Amino acid sequence: MTRSDILPDQGPFCSFEESKRQIDENRQWMPGGVSSNFRLNIAPTPLVFESGDGPYLHDVDGNRLIDYYLGMGPMILGHRPRAVCQAVTSQIEKGILFAGQTRIEAEAARRFCDMVPCAEQMRFNCSGSEVIQAALRIARAATGREKIVKFEGHYHGWFDSVLWSVAPPVDAAGNPQNPVAVQGSKGQLAGSADALVVLSWNDLESLESRLAARDVAAVIMEPAMCNAGAIHPLPGYLEGVRDVCTRTGTILIFDEVITGFRLGPGGAQERFGVTPDLSTFGKAIANGFPVAAVAGRGDLMGLCAQGVVHGGTFNAQPIAMAATAATLSALKPALYESITTQGEALMNGLKDIFLVEGVTATVTGFPQIFHVAFGLASPARDYRGLAGMNRAAYVAFSTELLRRGVRVLERGAWFMSSEHDSGVVDETLSAVGDAVRELKRTDIL
Numbered sequence: 001m002t003r004s005d006i007l008p009d010q011g012p013f014c015s016f017e018e019s020k021r022q023i024d025e026n027r028q029w030m031p032g033g034v035s036s037n038f039r040l041n042i043a044p045t046p047l048v049f050e051s052g053d054g055p056y057l058h059d060v061d062g063n064r065l066i067d068y069y070l071g072m073g074p075m076i077l078g079h080r081p082r083a084v085c086q087a088v089t090s091q092i093e094k095g096i097l098f099a100g101q102t103r104i105e106a107e108a109a110r111r112f113c114d115m116v117p118c119a120e121q122m123r124f125n126c127s128g129s130e131v132i133q134a135a136l137r138i139a140r141a142a143t144g145r146e147k148i149v150k151f152e153g154h155y156h157g158w159f160d161s162v163l164w165s166v167a168p169p170v171d172a173a174g175n176p177q178n179p180v181a182v183q184g185s186k187g188q189l190a191g192s193a194d195a196l197v198v199l200s201w202n203d204l205e206s207l208e209s210r211l212a213a214r215d216v217a218a219v220i221m222e223p224a225m226c227n228a229g230a231i232h233p234l235p236g237y238l239e240g241v242r243d244v245c246t247r248t249g250t251i252l253i254f255d256e257v258i259t260g261f262r263l264g265p266g267g268a269q270e271r272f273g274v275t276p277d278l279s280t281f282g283k284a285i286a287n288g289f290p291v292a293a294v295a296g297r298g299d300l301m302g303l304c305a306q307g308v309v310h311g312g313t314f315n316a317q318p319i320a321m322a323a324t325a326a327t328l329s330a331l332k333p334a335l336y337e338s339i340t341t342q343g344e345a346l347m348n349g350l351k352d353i354f355l356v357e358g359v360t361a362t363v364t365g366f367p368q369i370f371h372v373a374f375g376l377a378s379p380a381r382d383y384r385g386l387a388g389m390n391r392a393a394y395v396a397f398s399t400e401l402l403r404r405g406v407r408v409l410e411r412g413a414w415f416m417s418s419e420h421d422s423g424v425v426d427e428t429l430s431a432v433g434d435a436v437r438e439l440k441r442t443d444i445l
């Protein structure tokens with residue numbers, strides 16, 4: 001397939017004028033014209049979409065875009081997978097919301113517990129931010145302690161208690177051995193950091209020394225750091241964290257909202273062979289339906305029936321549960337093998353282009369989610385290590401790719417689905433080569 005097949009109507013480059021016009025119009029009703037701050041400030045404009053299909057999105061300008069956003073990660077089966085759509089359609093015939101339990105919910109829960117190593121029990125919510133709140137509450141109730149350790153560059157949702165030091169300017173973040181908690185939003189309760197301890201990730205010594213006081217309820221982390229970069233834990237790090245948490249009576253929480261059902265059927269905890277006490281999931285669990293889960297040891301999860309309040313009107317909404325059960329049953333080993341093959345081909349193809357064109361860049365992470373950073377000669381191991389990347393050049397790169405019909409996140413992450421086949425990967429690499437050469441011609445790279 002050539003680019004002219006993808007972009008039949010608009011010549012060699014996509015234009016986004018209709019998206020721009022509609023976003024401007026939307027500003028009357030929605031601040032910034034969008035419903036999430038993470039959709040703001042996208043170059044050349046936030047986009048407005050008509051439909052999705054396999055690895056493609058179709059926007060209101062008539063562009064067909066190869067999609068590496070994948071809804072910010074959820075669409076591991078691609079857009080509109082038949083089995084999920086059929087399950088949803090047949091559930092909707094039976095009713096929408098009952099404020100009670102359904103068989104399909106129990107089936108989704110059973111499948112989930114069969115797949116996730118730590119999951120003796122689980123509960124559903126609708127978003128990752130909510131299940132983080134639930135996990136922290138359970139950990140505090142179980143330990144009688146209040147403090148939570150989180151790590152610089154790790155994102156655990158937009159609630160006050162955790163929206164700290166997610167993407168802090170390095171000059172405001174203090175000494176890496178003792179980082180300062182940096183607020184993530186105006187209007188955030190300043191005291192919400194009182195119970196928070198911010199540390200550098202992949203540094204076992206600093207964690208061990210902080211946990212020695214035995215006053216921390218929980219350590220929460222992305223087991224592979226995927227909101228900033230796509231960074232592997234150092235060999236032995238997760239095992240060391242597991243050990244020190246056990247020794248000090250601290251609950252270990254893996255936030256697998258991105259890595260869950262993406263790095264493998266049992267997420268990062270299965271891939272790295274380290275089992276946390278509690279874990280949170282979202283995104284790929286239901287291939288785009290608003291579902292999240294908190295899971296873990298039976299004695300901890302059992303607290304939800306013994307005084308720890310966990311709620312939500314829309315929890316385990318039957319249609320979303322039908323999507324969950326259908327998605328989880330589709331996540332077979334062969335699917336991960338095929339994503340791995342295409343993801344590796346794409347990562348290697350990118351590295352080859354950067355090498356041939358003399359562009360300093362790292363391509364790190366996993367075939368299912370990887371990250372590209374311009375300006376780094378070797379992979380970062382933590383948030384500070386990523387700080388040297390050339391963000392402006394990457395935004396220019398993502399804009400050039402978008403003009404050529406390939407949609408990637410401006411922060412450097414690429415999500416893969418089972419629908420990205422070798423034709424799609426080849427098409428992408430052709431656009432990458434053209435974009436890189438254009439940026440070299442204009443001295444941006």
Ligand SMILES: Cc1ncc(COP(=O)(O)O)c(C=O)c1O
Nearest residue numbers: 127128129155156157257258282
């Ligand atoms: C690791 C992680 N945790 C939590 C969240 C919050 O999830 P949600 O956006 O569904 O509230 C996200 C969202 O990107 C995430 O990546």
